[in-house]
Amino acid sequence: MIKQKNFAAIDIGSNAVRLLVSTITEKEGKEPMFRKTSLVRVPIRLGADVFLKKKVSEKNTMRMIDTMHAFNLLMKSHGVEKYKAYATSAMREATNGNEIAAIIKEKSGINIEIIDGSHEAAIIAATDLHALIQNDCNYLYVDVGGGSTEYTMYSNGKTVASRSFKVGTVRMMEDLVEHHTWEEMREWVKETTRDYDDIDLIGSGGNINNIFKTSAKKEGKALSLKYMKDYDEKLNSYTYEERITELDLKNDRADVIIPATKIYVNSMKWARANWIHVPKIGLADGIIKSLYNDSKRKKV
Numbered sequence: 434m435i436k437q438k439n440f441a442a443i444d445i446g447s448n449a450v451r452l453l454v455s456t457i458t459e460k461e462g463k464e465p466m467f468r469k470t471s472l473v474r475v476p477i478r479l480g481a482d483v484f485l486k487k488k489v490s491e492k493n494t495m496r497m498i499d500t501m502h503a504f505n506l507l508m509k510s511h512g513v514e515k516y517k518a519y520a521t522s523a524m525r526e527a528t529n530g531n532e533i534a535a536i537i538k539e540k541s542g543i544n545i546e547i548i549d550g551s552h553e554a555a556i557i558a559a560t561d562l563h564a565l566i567q568n569d570c571n572y573l574y575v576d577v578g579g580g581s582t583e584y585t586m587y588s589n590g591k592t593v594a595s596r597s598f599k600v601g602t603v604r605m606m607e608d609l610v611e612h613h614t615w616e617e618m619r620e621w622v623k624e625t626t627r628d629y630d631d632i633d634l635i636g637s638g639g640n641i642n643n644i645f646k647t648s649a650k651k652e653g654k655a656l657s658l659k660y661m662k663d664y665d666e667k668l669n670s671y672t673y674e675e676r677i678t679e680l681d682l683k684n685d686r687a688d689v690i691i692p693a694t695k696i697y698v699n700s701m702k703w704a705r706a707n708w709i710h711v712p713k714i715g716l717a718d719g720i721i722k723s724l725y726n727d728s729k730r731k732k733v
Contacts, residue, residue: 435460438728439470441508442720443501443518445545447480447579447603448689449639450497452504453717454511457725467721470511474639475500476685479523480579480603488529494536501541515728517720518545521553522580522601550597554583556719557637565712566590571629573622573704576715577638577696579603579689582618584700586625594625602640605692622703634701634709640693643686645711655708658701665694 436459444451454471477497482490489497501518508516524530525547534545548556557576566572568590576583580601586593598618600610626632633655644664648656668691671679676687701709 439511439513440721440724441504441511441513441516442717442724443504443516443543443545444715444717444720445479445497445518445520445524446716447483447521447523447581447601448478449474449476449579449685450479450500451475451717452507453721454508454513455721457721465725467718467725471507472717473504473507476683478579478603478685479527480601481607483523483527484580484604484607484609487527489524489527489533494533497533498537498540501537501543501545505542515724517724518543519553519556519716519720520545520547521716522550522578522599523603525549526580550581550583551595553716554585554595554597556723557583557714557716565635565710571626571632572635572710573626573632573700573706574635574637575697575700577602577636577640577693582696584622584625586629588629596621596625600696602689602692602696605695606688619699619703622700626704632704632706634697634704634706636697636709636711637714638693639686639715640690641697641709641711642713643682643690644694644697647680652713655710658698658707658709661694661698661701661709665698668694 438457440455440457442453452473453469456468456470458466477493479489479493482493530547534547538544566587572587574585574587578601580603581597582600583597585595598614600614600618604610645656648660668676673687676682677684682690697709
């Protein structure tokens with residue numbers, strides 16, 4: 434007997450807003466299967482508003498209302514039973530973040546929760562990350578977003594430390610990351626990883642997924658530090674326009690991929706890591722998993 438249900442996740446980031454619809458298939462005696470039914474991404478770039486002017490602009494408020502209204506209709510079309518909408522760095526720093534969330538709720542029916550960095554990291558960790566982590570290995574997990582970078586250190590299958598820094602791709606593009614913040618991040622990574630040998634990185638975020646896809650590596654294979662350095666050099670040798678026409682990058686990816694690659698490469702250097710694993714996970718995947726786990730707990 435097979436049971437299927439549809440859950441949805443809305444991830445409101447500093448660079449883009451995403452809707453993920455997943456179909457969960459349950460069969461007695463087997464692990465549930467999670468299949469991505471639909472993924473929609475809209476590059477609203479709330480961070481460009483918030484990190485410069487401390488608030489979401491009227492223009493982007495209207496775009497958000499339209500997007501959430503469209504997402505609501507899509508969820509109805511897919512027969513979604515439950516959803517969660519989480520907003521991260523840009524919305525939590527916006528002086529009008531709660532006000533915008535209330536307007537969106539009124540206009541579109543979508544209820545948005547604004548979460549902090551530690552909550553964000555915990556949700557992502559609820560994904561299949563633990564399936565990748567081997568108990569006798571050390572990993573530094575790095576999630577790079579538009580407004581912040583989240584780190585989690587794992588050793589022997591357990592979380593050792595985690596930290597969120599206000600260093601993100603949109604923030605870096607707008608030259609809003611202060612030198613001392615970058616230095617603080619560098620020192621934290623070095624200090625946290627100092628007593629561990631043979632550390633690998635685990636990277637998540639749209640940019641590292643794009644880099645992995647470009648590498649043509651088979652799923653499950655890791656990218657080397659040399660590959661990441663060479664790719665970083667290659668990206669920087671092209672103009673913005675050339676990255677779109679020659680490297681086939683989307684308009685809203687061709688700029689943010691530069692600071693993102695810098696964060697990943699430097700994180701590998703600081704942690705003395707030679708390899709970075711790129712599982713297909715992110716905040717939206719974590720939201721789906723947490724919704725499913727909550728639904729199972731309520732039945733017990």
